[in-house]
Amino acid sequence: MAYSFDEIAKLDPYGTGRGEKAELYARVLSELTSSHYARCAGYRKILDAFGCDPRPTRSAEAQFMLPVGVFKTNELSSVPGSEILKTMTSSGTSGQAVSKIFLDRENVRAQTRALASIISSFIGNKRLPLIMLDTALVSTDRSMFSARGAGIVGFSTFGRDVFFALDENMRPDVDAARAFVEKHRSERILLFGYTYMIWRHVVRELAETGRSLGIRDGVLFHIGGWKKLKDEAVDRGAFNGAVRETIGDVRVHNYYGMAEQLGSVFVECEHGNMHCSVYSDVIIRRHRDFSAAPSGERGIVELLSLLPTSYPGHVLLTEDEGEILGEDDCPCGRLGKYFRLHGRVRGAEVRGCSDTYEYRRAG
Amino acid sequence: MIAITNLEKYKNCFIEAFALSEADVESLKYQGIQEWDSVGHMALMALLEDNFEIMLDTDDIIDFASFEKGVEILLKYEVVIR
Numbered sequence: 001m002a003y004s005f006d007e008i009a010k011l012d013p014y015g016t017g018r019g020e021k022a023e024l025y026a027r028v029l030s031e032l033t034s035s036h037y038a039r040c041a042g043y044r045k046i047l048d049a050f051g052c053d054p055r056p057t058r059s060a061e062a063q064f065m066l067p068v069g070v071f072k073t074n075e076l077s078s079v080p081g082s083e084i085l086k087t088m089t090s091s092g093t094s095g096q097a098v099s100k101i102f103l104d105r106e107n108v109r110a111q112t113r114a115l116a117s118i119i120s121s122f123i124g125n126k127r128l129p130l131i132m133l134d135t136a137l138v139s140t141d142r143s144m145f146s147a148r149g150a151g152i153v154g155f156s157t158f159g160r161d162v163f164f165a166l167d168e169n170m171r172p173d174v175d176a177a178r179a180f181v182e183k184h185r186s187e188r189i190l191l192f193g194y195t196y197m198i199w200r201h202v203v204r205e206l207a208e209t210g211r212s213l214g215i216r217d218g219v220l221f222h223i224g225g226w227k228k229l230k231d232e233a234v235d236r237g238a239f240n241g242a243v244r245e246t247i248g249d250v251r252v253h254n255y256y257g258m259a260e261q262l263g264s265v266f267v268e269c270e271h272g273n274m275h276c277s278v279y280s281d282v283i284i285r286r287h288r289d290f291s292a293a294p295s296g297e298r299g300i301v302e303l304l305s306l307l308p309t310s311y312p313g314h315v316l317l318t319e320d321e322g323e324i325l326g327e328d329d330c331p332c333g334r335l336g337k338y339f340r341l342h343g344r345v346r347g348a349e350v351r352g353c354s355d356t357y358e359y360r361r362a363g
Numbered sequence: 364m365i366a367i368t369n370l371e372k373y374k375n376c377f378i379e380a381f382a383l384s385e386a387d388v389e390s391l392k393y394q395g396i397q398e399w400d401s402v403g404h405m406a407l408m409a410l411l412e413d414n415f416e417i418m419l420d421t422d423d424i425i426d427f428a429s430f431e432k433g434v435e436i437l438l439k440y441e442v443v444i445r
Contacts, residue, residue, distance in 0.1 A: 085394050105394065109428075116421050125420050153401045157424050160412070 003031045005110035008306060013117050013277035014334035018327055021336065025060040025281060028306050029314055033063060036312035039078040043312040046070070061283060061292050065302055065317040071260055072097035079104045079310045090147040090259030101260055107310040111263030112154070114279045114307055118265060119158050122253060123219055129184040130159020131177065131213075133193030133202050133222075135166040147259050148194065151223065155192045165213075170201045177213050181248075188217045191250065195224035199232075199239065206246035215248030221267070223255050226343060236272065256341060260313045264305040266339075273330050273338035280305045282339050284324050285317065295324045300345055319345050372414050373437075373444045377430065380407035392429040415442045 008024075016024070036043045037054035043066075047054055052064045070076065077084065085108055088101040103111070138149040156162050163180045165172050181189065193202070198220075206212065220243060229239065240252045256274055257265035264280035276282055283292050284299040293299040301320040308314045321342040330338045377388040381398035393399055399407070408424050411417070411433075417440040419427075427433050434444045 108394070109425075112425050116425055120421055125422060127418065127421055127424075150401070153405060156405050157421055160418065 002035075003028050003306075005106070005113070005307065005309070008278055009110075009113055009117070011278050013114075013121050013279065014275065014336060016278045017335045021278065021281070022060065024278075025304060025306075026057055029060055029063050029304060030057040032306075032309065032312075032314040033058075035309075036078050036314070040076055040312050042074045042076045043078070060281060060304055063304070063315045065285075065290075065315050066312060068099075068258060068260055068316045068318050069097075071099040071101060071311075071313070075100055075102075076311050076313075077102035078312060084310070088147065088150065088259055088262065099259055101262070101313065102311045103262075104310040107308065110307045110309070112157075114263040114277070115154065115265060116157065118267060118277050118279070119155075119221070122221075122267065123158065123188075123190060127158060127160045128188050128190040128219075129180070130156065130162045131180065131189060131191045132156070132162060132164045133166065133191060133198045134164060135168055135170060136164040137168055151194075152192070155221070159190050159192075166197075166201055170197075172202055172205050174206070174209075174211055174213070181213055181215050185216065188219065189215050189250075191215075191218055191220040191247070193220070193222050195222045195226065195239070195254065196228045197224070198222055198243070199229055199234065203239075203242045203246050207242065212245065213247045215250055218248055218250035220247070220250045220252045221255060222252070223257065223265070226341075230343065258303060258313075258316065258318065260316055261303055261305040261308065263307050269330060269332040269334060269338070271330060271332050273325055273332070274340065275330065275332075275334050275338045276336040278336070279307060282322070282324065282337055284322060284339070287345075293324075295326055298323045298342060301339075301341070321345050369415075369442060369444050373411075373434070376407060376410040376414055380410050389430050393427070395429075411437070415440070417442060 034054045037047055046066070047064060050064065079102065083104045084102045085105050086103045088103060090099045132152055134152060138152060163177070165177045167173055236254065243250060243252055253268050255265045255267040261280065264277065266274045266276060266280065268274050281304040283302040283304070284297065285291070285302050286293050286299050298321060301318045301322040303316050303318055305314055321344065322339050323342065324337055324339045327337045328335045374388050377383065377391060381396065381403055383398070391399060393404060408419060408427070412419060415437065419440070423436045423439070427436055437444055
């Protein structure tokens with residue numbers, strides 16, 4: 001039977017161990033590879049150029065990796081134009097070329113469900129009062145709609161009585177925010193924002209005036225690059241500490257994900273480890289020969305996701321560097337691999353198919 | 364005074380959320396019209412919660428994919444649309 005997201009939709013996102021997951025990934029990723037090969041001309045061309053036979057079932061490690069930059073130079077869609085519901089665009093960090101991701105109804109649904117199942121496993125299925133550490137403009141003005149706005153609208157599913165903490169000039173409205181916190185003082189408050197914007201427009205602004213939002217019980221999810229923070233010598237510990245000083249008693253969950261793999265995000269647990277869910281997995285590749293590196297060795301991050309059915313984004317080589325810390329044995333109890341990121345790949349940029357590893361050797 | 368039925372209230376939420384002039388809302392589906400996108404969806408959810416004084420669970424917000432499906436979901440909250 002052909003793979004459908006429904007077979008994994010009801011699983012505990014952190015309840016699938018190593019052996020079972022390896023089997024699931026070999027089967028589903030192989031199916032996705034042959035299905036995208038049949039339906040997406042651009043993808044077929046790339047695989048043919050590398051002499052990759054899309055038919056056999058292969059392990060996750062032996063799947064053909066598509067460099068994520070390919071989505072900036074090629075329009076890769078596996079569904080007819082009439083079935084495309086949404087085209088997501090993202091500029092990445094370099095800001096010039098834009099990735100285009102084509103989503104059909106099925107894919108939009110799968111990604112929404114996967115994200116909900118991941119986030120709900122941290123906060124429960126009841127929606128919490130939500131503070132967006134951003135301006136309302138990005139999500140209400142459809143003409144400004146971007147990956148940033150989409151992230152905010154997507155996350156608002158988990159909240160209620162949504163309050164935007166920044167005004168149109170990106171300045172925090174501290175009095176209104178404190179009033180919101182007071183109104184919900186007996187409840188847990190959910191917060192969402194982009195890492196650098198939280199730092200620049202909330203934490204630093206509040207720290208300068210010595211004020212705090214005074215949250216007594218909060219959970220913050222934040223996403224986005226650390227590059228600018230690194231330039232300011234702010235690491236995870238400093239960020240989380242400053243958040244607690246200026247926002248209040250909040251549990252901080254950084255998370256990581258690609259616009260090219262919406263939904264299957266990686267969330268940091270209570271112990272500071274980024275976790276793969278059942279919807280996604282990570283392989284670390286050595287710079288030298290793109291072979292898979294064991295735990296504890298740094299390399300290029302390859303991301304696997306079972307969600308992309310309308311575009312060939314199921315096996316992506318990113319431009320990020322990271323290391324696997326372990327699998328199925330994090331003290332938080334979640335199963336799956338857990339890892340740490342080390343920023344962008346240094347030196348030569350990984351881009352274009354010419355930089356992918358030699359497929360035949362690995363296949 | 365004539366009491367407004369739940370069905371009318373329910374329809375009005377769609378009309379208001381998507382700024383529709385026509386009242387033919389029964390065949391509406393998520394992403395079926397331009398206005399019912401993810402932004403419109405959250406506006407609709409907020410209106411339903413206010414009008415029926417309920418709080419929808421995350422799963423139900425995601426499952427709320429059509430006018431028809433919504434009727435089924437609201438039943439779980441003891442709101443009978445008729």
